[in-house]
Amino acid sequence: MKKINIKRYLLLVLTGCFLLSCSDDTLDKINKNPNAPTNVPISLLLPQATISTIVGIAGERSGEYASFFVEHATNVHLNPRLPYDINNNVWTRVYATLKDLRTIINKGSVGGSEEGQFEAVGVAKILYAYTLSVGTDFFGSMPHSQALLGSSNRAPTFDDQESIYAYLQTILDEAIADLNKESIVAVSPIDLIFKGDTEMWEKTAYALKARFYNRLSNLNAETSATNALDALSNAFKSESEGFVFDGYLSGTTNDNPWNAWQKREDTYAVSATFIDLLKEINDPDFEDPRAEMWFTKIEGEFVGAPAGQSVSDLTHTIYSAPTDYVLFDAAPQPLITYDEMKFIEAEAYFRKGDMTKANAAYEEAVLTACRRSGITEGDITAYVSQGEVFPGEGNLSLEHIINQKYISFWMFQSIEAYNDYRRTGIPQMNDPGGTPFRLAYPPSEVSRNPNTPSNINDITIYEIPVWWQLQ
């Protein structure tokens, strides 16, 4: 009898162990991903989204592509104008960044799992506006109101650029409101740009508003100028203010990725268009003092690479390249500067016909840009004393403003120079193959989203302008 009992007991234990081994709880535990979390707090998402915006959206590859388009630079690798996979690269980065930013906004807003983190929400909305603007400026219409919904909408429709531009102003207004709300947690520990100075973030929001209003100059010259000037009154007030990331470090882990990319691929040579423009503005025997600081010399000369010509020069023995003074491990990445504010102001007053205010803003913009480049006050004085640089109130033209703005954007803000070029047609581009007006939608979107406009392709990007462009 005893023996049988033991057997029964054993059977019971075995059955018990066995049932435990396949209970849902046990299997759920086994299936829990040990390598990656399924939910992370805002404090881990915002640093990533910030760096993504700075590196992936404003700098590195997208910045480099824009500099080829706007002939700040010439690609001296394989394809001179449309580097491999560029549209896919920008498209992917824009949506990946927007997705993380939207997660932060949802988490920190009312009803979210970290409700009340309004400072972080405000910052995220500003970065969102910046990222979305780069996306729409490159691609025109794009999925937005139905985007980022995962499998709930596998074929989002494309929103036109007009509605996206309206949304940019809306989200920036929301950001300003959020920044003024009582936040349960300060953004300072995770704010990589202003270290929690929400006033600066607010000014950044207004600076972006001004930029986006001014972008619509071709649609309504007057309103765009009024709105831009209105926003500027709340934006950056001095040279010491600006939306600039200067947290890159020397070494190879936190260095400026654009610098790392250039070191690795060496595709960037200074464009002949840019070098020629500097020469053109100056008197024949005068050289822009910035050139010495910016460009390497080839046998004692600045040699620009002609746009659209496939000459491989990965060793930089034929054409000038950026100097180590400009492009180095810790080179800061400007996103919006005070000089841009002044250029916008000059342009807005110029459109309104207020030439005095236009000229004052223009001269302040040029001086600020020169100072930012690091040249001496003496050099600046000599430079601005030339007639083509400071033409005076009576002779000031849009060309003067945009040309100087174009120069000030070298080398890290080519995207905005490209936007200005498409908006104003200034300066003259020289690529015999033409300058693309936009990027084609990447093949991945074309093949996977049936709503992708079919009229945009590698050929029509040279013909079909974006909505706000000079027609």
Added chain:
Amino acid sequence: MLSKYAVFGFLMQVLFFNLMLAENANGQKNVSVKEVEIALHVENLTISKLFKEIERKTKFRFSVDQLELKSELKNKVTFLDQKIKVSDVLIEVSKQSGIMFKQVNNNINVRKIDHEQNEQIEALQILQMEVEVTGKVTDENGEGLPGASVVVKGTSVGTTTDLNGNYKLSVPEQSILTISFVGYKTSELLVDTQSVIDVQMELDAEELETVVITAFGIEKQKKSLSYSVQEVEGKRLSSVGNTNLVNSIQGKVAGVTVKQSSGAPGSRSQITIRGSRSFTGNNEPLYVIDGLPIASGGRIIDINPNDIKSVNVLKGPTAAALYGLRASNGVIIIETKKGENAMHGKPAISFETSYNFDRVSRFPDTQMTYGQGTDGQFNAFSPHSWGARIDQMGTYTNQLGEQEVAAVYDNDKDLFKTGKTLNSNLTISNTFDRGNYAINIGIADQSGTLKNTGLQRNNVKFAGGYSLSDKLKVNTSMSYANNVVNSAVVPWWATFSVPASYNLKGNPTHVPGEPYRQINYRGSHDNFYWALDNNSDVEKTSRTFGSISFDYKPLDWITIKYLIGLDEYTTISDVVNELGSSAGRTNPPSGGSISNSMSNQKQINSNLSATLSKKIGEDINIDLMIGNETYDIRSNRISSTGSDIVIGGFHHISNTGVQSTGTGSTNRRVVGFFSNLSVSWKNSLFLNASGRNDIVSNMPSQNRSFFYPSVGASVVFTEFLSIPENVLTFGKFRASVAEVGQAGPTHSTETVFVSGNAAGSFNFPYQGLSAFTQSNQLNSSDLQPENTRTYELGVDLRFLDNRIGLDYTYYDTKANGQIYSVPIAVSTGFSSELRNAGEMSIQGHEITLNIKPVETTTLLWDVAVNFSTYTNKVLSLAEGIEELQLGQGFRVSAVALVGEQFPALKGIGYARDPESGEVVVDGRQNLPNGSVNPFYGMPLRTTGQINLGTSKPDFEINIFNSFSFKNFSFSAQLDWLQGGVLSSGYTRLGRLYGVLSETENREEDYVFPGKKGYYSGGELIVEGDNEIIIKRGYDFYGRNQDPINESNMFSGTYVRLREVKLSYDFPGKWLENTFLGSVSFYLVGRNLWLNSALPHFDPEMFNTSSGESYNSYPQNKSFGGGIRVNF
């Protein structure tokens, strides 16, 4: 971990144990003095009289040396017992008189104990006398029957008949001999005292069937199976000098495709059975060793081919259904060598050693006329060979600034040496009363054809079985493997593309005194010799796997089995790219990297089953099995990588400038319940049904449990027809249908956030902050299990008294609702979504043919032919998705295309005239802008990527011939693979660089065959036949042809002499007076001859998922020999 000494000690113990057992193993069938009792009532009787008394009362007879025992025999003894054992009497006598007894059969030898010589001697020894029986086993016609088994009933003592049907065996008197042979009725004969027993065997159609191992080790009559199973004997897999088991299987089983990646030691090969069912997932079969499923994939290289008794391939899901979702790609069941077939009681020791030489199977044909440079001019830094004629270069300034006299160098062949493989195996096996064991020790030592490459593997295995009682048996199998693989880290093209004018071997590899400043003829690549000396890739694996199983038979119709086993391995990988490697070759040297990683996998299996077998009436047999299988697989990986080496020659991660680490682990558990019902009627009609329900951790909880069934039937129709056996001996139809479920990848039911290094090269943590970003793969908690359904039909025919056997199988598989990463529009926030979508179908035919053209007593000729062909079509992917990228090659991509064969290769093709299909060359002398057209007369290309064909072959045929004549045997295997395309990245580079022989004709006039024309507004205009004369220089090969991927696409067709083996068995009479049991000697060759549609390179080195390979090492041909000795 097992140390060398522990293994050695363990072996010593087992050997000792074995010798002790050898003694009593024979003592079983005696009439022993211990068993015989007599009544003895004697007083003061002399010993000699006592002996007479015992002789009178029993059958025992004493043999006494009267002289030696003269005094002892006179001693007197007294026994007053009613009943006493004879042995007790003898022991008492021994004590009193100092004499000893030795019983041999019914004789008892009496001797004096020599105390000086041996204190420990036993007073009474009982030995058994055996009689030697000889005889001849003949068939129904009186012809000798070779290979018949002659066994002493109830033991495993036995032998087989020789070529003439003769046998010789020592057996105990009164034992029964069981004589059996496939296809004949088994005879049983009593051995009385006769020494010659001849037997004539009777044919038996019932016994015609062989027994095969099916799922969970269940042995079934082959004729009862409703699906296809093919077996390969272990001896056909070993002794061909290949250290990789998978390569040895190649060509031996119809429907099994082996794709080798190269001949480098330790290189992985891919094995698929009946095509691919999954787009992006695993298409590898399950491996089961001695009943234990083990981790497969590339790690099958840990298995010692010499330890294998047999390999059974369960090809379709019907065969594998019981194994569950792991087996949806088929199962390879491996049985290792066991002791149960060893001669009873005596340890059988067998030793085999072989030595093989490897040479590169094929070098590209290179041109030796033109030297380094471009446009016919010498250039010391050019990677190309489009320079001046070497015989016209004279003295030139080389890249070091030195004056050099032009000469021709064969840089490629100089680099490769003869690889050597030493394989040694020792097997010790034994069977004793209640059990058996086998120990196998294998050592493989291979050096590759490149310096510092090689493989060292040590295997130790123990397998044993023991009957705890008549009802309970326990079996165990334990293996340990230690595997070290050294690989090269520079691709082969870095040598065959070296210009013939450059002295790669003769030039120093580095600047004198600066070992980390390389010298090379080109900028950004490593000097091959420097890299072989300085860079290394070492992978060390320790693996232990083993199981213990219990068979319990409480009643003769119930069997309960339980098996539990573990497979665990740890791989440590160290890769060093020394300071100064490739891009870092600056002054002072920089760069380099060191990466260390350790990965571990542990797999536990537990399997419990009960089988009930019942006979109903005379004709119906029913077998019902139910069971449970639980397995749990855990893996971990830790890696650290350091880049920017600080000091050359010191390979520790602390010696690097930037370090990063990574870890990852996966966990998975599956609990399965299964049942199988077999019913047979008159042993000629069979029905089989099975079902399995799996509960899987890596599925969402609501879809975690799923069921899949199989059902099959077979009928031996010859039982119902009266066809003469010498026409159609046997015929069977079979049909089956089965479903197998499949789960998704582990840890993928929820979308995750990943550590955020997504932004360019900016790395977190940064300023103490970590960062996460949401993964771009969307996971779903609604995943459903995949489903694969297969119909299989087959016929098995044997003609002319089994001289011809034909087995044909047709199968039709559809894999539904596949779980894979479906590409999704990036604007959704994700780039891929793991979900169920898509269908793939496979239809195939398999034929195996066995013929015995000659079968006489001295000469045997066997032919075995395998044929297989299949179509593997993508029926759908996901709505709106027509193409799925599987792997991105440099130019050509492997893709799944809806409606096309899987996998397809996509790339740029030649523009072709839609009417004639001929290639169209560019007929414009000038381009529209007026400049000269550099590609005038050269082919135009397609405007986009096109489908360039599938890499899947059309069919595969393997022909195996074996002859045996007296003591010689000879076998050869020929493999013929037809069709399929491959993209040769190496040919592309060889032409681009101007090194392959076809570029030698660069100065000759040439007209590209085809039409001429041009593109106008994207439309191809064809003008007529091409007659434009061109030169095929760099403009042609490098600029025009290079972007046209089709120019480097080749048919995958090849015919290859896979194996040749000649062996010689030493005649038994030569060994009669030695300690050797048998000796055989053999010579083998592998890959000795090749005829391939691919020029320059071996087609068996481009196995790649991306469709194109740039990292392959050469394939090898090998030859060698070995000797096998049984003691």
